[in-house]
Amino acid sequence: MEQGTAIKRDEESANGDKSPRTDRGRRTLRKLLDAAAIEFGEKGFYEASISGITQRAGVALGTFYTYFDSKDAIFRGLVNDMSEAVKRAAREALTEPMSALEIERRALAAFLRFASEHKEVYRIIDEAEFVDPASYRAHYETTAARIRERLEAGMAAGELRDGLGEAHAWAIMGMNVFLGLRYAIWGSSEWDADEIASLANELLQSGVGKR
């Protein structure tokens, strides 16, 4: 099922040895990743170029290679960076103690806002399915694992019913991803993140059956 053009993970390390050690280096890395998000988001992996990224970042072409070995390497770094940013956006919305269902509601609202402000996140993560399948799968597996941890905590606190497991975590992730696609990516300007998150939260709390 893997394309010939997919990144070969054996051939390239996770780029760990190129991590910057100074604040200036970290700022340049940040500039490169932000520029890569725009370049890959607008052009897609195959049409995107390293020179397109360095021009957008305002750094010299040679500087790129201080941080990444190749277009494949920065794409992989970007998927990982976006996966972390999605996680951070949800976490930052959880500032105080709250119920398990309120956590899910706020995490979804934060994700919807993040996606509407970073619409390229869908295209880049989705393209990873073809360009870097391992990163694509890792993104969803770690996201589902986080949701599952929250469900476990909610069950332990007696707020959620027993028996929730992996399938429920994947179901919730799917709801969130498709609500983001429908509203944050394809929506008109009329939708409201809190309203959508509340509708989904009500479904999550008590379902769609007649009460």
Next chain:
Amino acid sequence: MEQGTAIKRDEESANGDKSPRTDRGRRTLRKLLDAAAIEFGEKGFYEASISGITQRAGVALGTFYTYFDSKDAIFRGLVNDMSEAVKRAAREALTEPMSALEIERRALAAFLRFASEHKEVYRIIDEAEFVDPASYRAHYETTAARIRERLEAGMAAGELRDGLGEAHAWAIMGMNVFLGLRYAIWGSSEWDADEIASLANELLQSGVGKR
């Protein structure tokens, strides 16, 4: 956001004028679409070739052009064909009158079975996001519209609570798509379509909140 390589819908018609008029023609078209599913599923759009498709189909290269103008055209035809097949798989599971929730459970179980027997369906529809964005969006919009119709019927019958709308349809579709990804595509051999569909159906019926 569109790639330079994305199919230009203006330049090519929906291929309607090449529809076969004889049974033999329809059989050949079927062979070409089945072969295209394997070719695009294994190689991806960019690496796939028309000669790869005709070889797998066991038809002459020239025959291809009786049915399709280009690789783009057969890819678009295939996405439409798979979208219809997904719809048919769910519909065929609904053989007798049943409750709104039972309809959702059976439709999901049928989809999970279909996806596990046609694992290429994910890759092909997902690649349409890049190769043929209009078909990608149309697939999800029509799928969500079908779910929404079922929700409307369930509300009208008094089986589902009031106020279910587009967001709920997209949430349910997202659940189904991600359960398919987790189990039908990435799952080991141990999962059971009916068991997963029942877990999802319980979530749908009454949520995850403590009762």
